[in-house]
Amino acid sequence: MEAAARCLHDRADxxxxxxxxxxxxxxxxxxxxxxxxxxxxxxxLDHAAQAARQAFDDVSQVGRADEVLTALIRSSWMTLGRYRYLISATVRGQRERHGTGLDRVTRLIARGQAEGVFRTDLPTHWLSTVFSSIVDAAAREVEVGRLAVNDVPAILDSTLRAMFAPSGITG
Structure with missing residues (x-):
């Protein structure tokens, strides 16, 4: 699986x-x-999805939901960075088969809303979709050279924390 991921990273076909x-x-x-x-x-792709699930499980008990979000972003980006070409090469036809991991993110967002550390004025599933879309956008920005891969975790953390923060809280 690692050899396949490396090869697909270098060349999708x-x-x-x-x-x-x-x-x-x-x-x-x-x-x-x-x-x-x-x-x-x-x-x-199953192997990459399992790695992403494991990364989430490894950080899911860090503390408050906003702290878990930061840990998730940092660990998930490393996993996504490792498998990003494999994922982007197959994601369109595979989302339904594998899910997007959004069920775990959605539960984390609901937890953060219940804890009062995430906004409640927008639906949980919408915030989950925003999370996924922003991570996908970051991967595309890395692919075209507009973001450095090592800068992405901090950028995602800042962007998503601001997006999820309750009204009047930005960091």
Missing amino acids: VSMSAIARAADVSRVTLHTHFTGREALVAAA
Whole structure:
């Protein structure tokens, strides 16, 4: 999975042969485990989604919801950065299959609203959609060279905390 992610990071249309070489296995061995490129990409995406879920689980008990949001942004961006080309190459057709992890984010936002650290004047699911959209936008900005990958966690943290802050609180 790591070899597939690396190869897809470098080139979205990478061949099964190239992935097999990067994984130091034969193409036949690769085909023994995966019926084709689509199955391999789906498995690699599953692997990336599991890494994202694990990153969330690792930070989900940090403290108040706004503190968890900061930890989530920082850990998720590292995961997204590692798998961003794989995710962007497959995300359009795969969102329904894998979800977007938004169920966990939505629960975190609802928790933050209940704690009084996130705004309550906008629907929880809307704030969750905003979260996802802004993270996707950050990934695109990195891809086109307008943001440095190492700057993104702080930028996301600042942007999303301001977006989620209750009225009159911006940081």
